[in-house]
Amino acid sequence: MNPVLEYLTGMNTLTDEVIAMDFLNTSKSAVRSYAMAVTECATPEIRAVLAEQLEQAMDTHETIMEYMISKGLYHPHQVSEQIELDLKNIQIALSIPS
Template sequence: MNPILENLTGTAGMTDQVVATDLLISAKTGVRNYAIALTETASDEVRTVLEQHLQDAIRTHEQITAYMMKQGWYHAYNAPEQIQLDIENAQTALNMQ
């Protein structure tokens, strides 16, 4: 990416991994919010729409997770590896200050 554009947009120092992680967190939040909204609605029409949005959000979450796992940025099935990666990422963030 263009360094000038990075400075203007505030993305300097952001890596693809950081962006993907933020997107994954947002996707998880979306899934959670749609599920909560489904439990709160009394309208069949609204429920139908929310169910479709929930399914779309779940698929998006799955795609982001698969991408991150393929890149080696997310170890969903190996907690010790994920913890080590989280520690390394935290250390990198601390060293950027």
């Protein structure tokens, strides 16, 4: 899409938010998967490797979450603000011509 049209329709911000939220959700999934794998592995060596990967996945999640909070894209501690942001994004998505 043309950058001017992205700006006028709000898609420039929405695009950044969508990418960041997708990355955040993917990192949450990675944390869950590594945590499950750590509890099911057969050897201490594998457990240690997976535990390190789990730690890195949690660090990544924290970094993404802090970025989103700093940009006003995510409000995990203010549910009413997050709902307002979600409703605003819904309205933007609905106003985009198909």
